Amino acid sequence: MRDFVYNASPARVVFAPGSRARLTDEVAALGIERALVLCTPNQSALAEAAAALLGERCVGVFDGARMHVPVEVAHKACAYATSLGADGVVALGGGSTIGLAKAIALDMGLPIVAMPTTYAGSEMTPIYGLTEGGAKRTGHDARVLPRTVVYDPELTLALPVALSIASGLNAIAHAAEGLYAHDGNPVLDLMAEEGIRALADGLPRVAVAPHDLAARSDCLYGAWLCGTVLGQAGMALHHKLCHVLGGSLDLPHAQTHAVMLPHTLAYNAPAVPEAMRRIARALGRPEAGRGLHELAKELGAPTALRDLGVTVDALDRVADLALTNPYANPRPLHRQAIVGLLARAWAGAPPE
Ligand code: NAD
Numbered sequence: 001m002r003d004f005v006y007n008a009s010p011a012r013v014v015f016a017p018g019s020r021a022r023l024t025d026e027v028a029a030l031g032i033e034r035a036l037v038l039c040t041p042n043q044s045a046l047a048e049a050a051a052a053l054l055g056e057r058c059v060g061v062f063d064g065a066r067m068h069v070p071v072e073v074a075h076k077a078c079a080y081a082t083s084l085g086a087d088g089v090v091a092l093g094g095g096s097t098i099g100l101a102k103a104i105a106l107d108m109g110l111p112i113v114a115m116p117t118t119y120a121g122s123e124m125t126p127i128y129g130l131t132e133g134g135a136k137r138t139g140h141d142a143r144v145l146p147r148t149v150v151y152d153p154e155l156t157l158a159l160p161v162a163l164s165i166a167s168g169l170n171a172i173a174h175a176a177e178g179l180y181a182h183d184g185n186p187v188l189d190l191m192a193e194e195g196i197r198a199l200a201d202g203l204p205r206v207a208v209a210p211h212d213l214a215a216r217s218d219c220l221y222g223a224w225l226c227g228t229v230l231g232q233a234g235m236a237l238h239h240k241l242c243h244v245l246g247g248s249l250d251l252p253h254a255q256t257h258a259v260m261l262p263h264t265l266a267y268n269a270p271a272v273p274e275a276m277r278r279i280a281r282a283l284g285r286p287e288a289g290r291g292l293h294e295l296a297k298e299l300g301a302p303t304a305l306r307d308l309g310v311t312v313d314a315l316d317r318v319a320d321l322a323l324t325n326p327y328a329n330p331r332p333l334h335r336q337a338i339v340g341l342l343a344r345a346w347a348g349a350p351p352e
Helices: 019-029 041-057 071-084 093-109 160-177 184-206 212-233 235-247 253-271 271-284 288-298 312-323 336-348
Strands: 012-017 035-038 058-062 088-093 112-116 126-132 135-142 148-151
Touching: 012 019, 012 212, 019 041, 019 088, 019 112, 019 148, 019 184, 035 041, 035 093, 041 058, 041 088, 071 093, 071 126, 088 093, 093 112, 093 126, 135 235, 148 212, 160 184, 160 212, 160 235, 160 253, 160 271, 160 288, 184 212, 184 271, 184 288, 184 312, 212 336, 235 253, 235 336, 253 271, 253 288, 253 336, 271 288, 312 336
Parallel strands: 012 148, 035 058, 035 088, 088 112, 112 148
Antiparallel strands: 126 135
């Protein structure tokens, strides 16, 4: 048994189909009397429905959330929250909307109730990100961890299949890197393995029947577990590379994770055989990296960076950026090997 430190996440989690009906009770339990509901423009109907449910406890809807939380959007949302005298925020959406709620919490200290509609897992983490002048900075702050998370799988029924698959693979990435995190622990390992198992089982069912509520529930359950791991364990090469690719080339978040994960796992595999064994077991496949590559192909997920619009001449710069600011990774970072990994991911080749 290795030494470890375990901190439980203080977030309250409510999980059930139809649980959005409990939103008013959950908001009231936190003492929020003037909630501002946040969403992206294309989820405004859902947000309006939540606002109607909250009735007098809701003072407005802000439907301007955008990917990677541009600071100007965060400033606008904070100004709106201030003008309304909001005393809490309800984030209804994926990582972009929850990210905006976190920016407000960071600036104004308002409590967050999150109702996730993707599998990104941001709702379970104290990690925030803000983009300014094309550069994304991230940080940890306990104030941005949502106080209550209402998981209603019915809210994910409309998530398009392609995005569901990419988002589910994004969630698996959190758990996979958690299994070899330098600061992991046995409890997170259990969550990580169960989270991967639930998603590997649920995603193929969602792919054939997107309105299968049982499959959607399994995926959201897996996303919760994987998000919890992300919030408590330090991520390594995979998340660093995806952060660099997303930030410097403006790539879609979940799809970038889906493409990169088989390759980053294969890179780290020789250094962490036990973690790879657990990932493979959770996937129900003989090997972690190759198993994920096969799963992604079977599910029709993107498997090549070039299909996301990356040009081959961008890869050297990505490798350079990924090697700046040293961070924990189980296998030492060798530039040539990372360039090779990126080249295979660019071409959509199987991992090494
Ligand atoms: P997203 O929130 O940007 O959503 C993608 C699109 O899908 C949006 O247009 C959204 O309106 C739409 N959508 C979301 N749920 C839907 C549903 N159920 N039905 C129909 N449409 C729906 O995407 P994401 O992948 O959830 O989040 C990505 C962002 O979250 C990135 O900026 C990433 O960096 C951040 N993130 C942060 C953390 C963290 O811990 N801080 C963790 C994961 C992701």
